[in-house]
Amino acid sequence: MREVYLDNAATTPIDKNVLDDMYDKMQNVYGNASTLYGIGRKAHTVLEDSRDIIAKSINAKPDEIIFTSGGSESDNTAIIQTAEARKSLGKHIITTAIEHEAVLKPLEYLEGQGYKITYLPVNTDGVINIEDLRSALDDETILVTIMTGNNEVGSCMPIHEIGELLKDHQAWFHTDAVQAYGLLDIDVEKDHIDMLSTSAHKINGPKMTGFLYKRTGVDFPSFIKGGEQEKKRRAGTENIPSISGFATAVSMITPEVKQELHDRYLGFKKQIMSELNDNDIEFVVNGTVDNNPLQHVFNVWIKGIASDVILANMDLAGFAISAGSACTAGNIEPSHVLVAMYGNETNRSSESIRISFGKFTTSEEIDLFSEALVKVIKRIKRVD
Incomplete structure (x- = not known):
């Protein structure tokens, strides 16, 4: 795999x-x-x-x-x-x-x-x-x-x-x-x-x-x-x-490299959002997309599915993502960042995933990930 x-x-x-x-x-x-x-x-x-x-x-x-x-x-x-x-x-x-x-x-x-x-x-x-x-x-x-x-x-x-x-x-x-x-x-x-x-x-x-x-x-x-x-x-x-x-x-990090990575990462975000929208997946981006100068981090609320459930299923499918900081990943708790941004009156802080790109990430990998994420979400929703 x-x-x-x-x-x-x-x-x-x-x-x-x-x-x-x-x-x-x-x-x-x-x-x-x-x-x-x-x-x-x-x-x-x-x-x-x-x-x-x-x-x-x-x-x-x-x-x-x-x-x-x-x-x-x-x-x-x-x-x-x-x-x-x-x-x-x-x-x-x-x-x-x-x-x-x-x-x-x-x-x-x-x-x-x-x-x-x-x-x-x-x-x-x-x-x-x-x-x-x-x-x-x-x-x-x-x-x-x-x-x-x-x-x-x-x-x-x-x-x-x-x-x-x-x-x-x-x-x-x-x-x-x-x-x-x-x-x-x-x-x-x-x-x-x-x-x-x-x-x-x-x-x-x-x-x-x-x-x-x-x-x-x-x-x-x-x-x-x-x-x-x-x-x-x-x-x-x-x-x-x-x-x-x-x-x-x-x-190796020249101004040209920084700009190229910024544009590529923004494109990756739009690839993922397009696949989710095309499949009528209910989601909300945490933070901003177009106006964000730090584009390698993409945090998404998948409504109705706990973060750890998505992480486990995506891991089984061969995709490494997280629910927030790696320093607390061993014990998944509601994100203090999302609580600070949106409050704790919803399940947003415990139903969000973080996808983060690097210079070796490819568009093909993003396509594979997006398709797998849609399949996982639909399967979990169907079970529910």
Whole structure:
């Protein structure tokens, strides 16, 4: 049976160019980048060349890039270390109701430590009102952490407007860009971003590798205690093959590639909707389609059928999709994102599925998926 992978918002398959680069580095650049002899200097050169490539991708300075194990570590570092470093200025943090667990969990921890967290609501498109943020800011606010793009519905926050609002406020601005990096244009200078988190495995790079952008002047101690790697900002011997692979993945994402992927993903959504409409399947798109700049995520409410029932049947048919964040997929519960967007007065949050595309997804696969989804829905409805 052919398997079709449509859960790229959870993770992406590694690109062969990335794999080849990593294999080369594993064989030939095995030195510790912190050592002074030739083999170590070779590793250090690869490390700094990779840092330069990645810094340019967001218009940052190379020494503002800290390599980490991925998005969760980057988010935890930015949030918890900012809170600890700035608590003398206040203990108020602002976020949104639809953040990833990698942001919500550290904030929950900080609430237990006496910090006040404001969770901004979102509209039915999954976007905050900038005036709500303006009203929530006060003299005690030390951090605003708002995601760039949502991992469940693909909505994008007004990052530039948020940065403009905060540039003269004491609060530092952190954004979780894990889902958006590589698909959207991000400029940390233009958007006045102080910290930004990413993960390589979302852009066909290796898992357990990411970076935290930390603006010059944003100062807090290393979250992981130990050696003095990453200029004393992140202890632990750098993973040179994975970091180099990350840089290779980044180097392949040109402006032309971004536009081509945006258009292709939008076309995939329309293929699926067309098949559902042609077969009189009752569905509602969660979020927006045409006006959404983050097109790789497609979240659909299939009325009257529980998410886990559709997932199980599509899995048996050879299609990998999800009901939301992969970090909570082991225990399917109503999506906190959909509850925040639409309330919990309907079954919408427990009857929706997420289909997410990647650069290796083909139109043929979308046709196969659409036909299989229609068959599954009709069979379940007939049984009911």
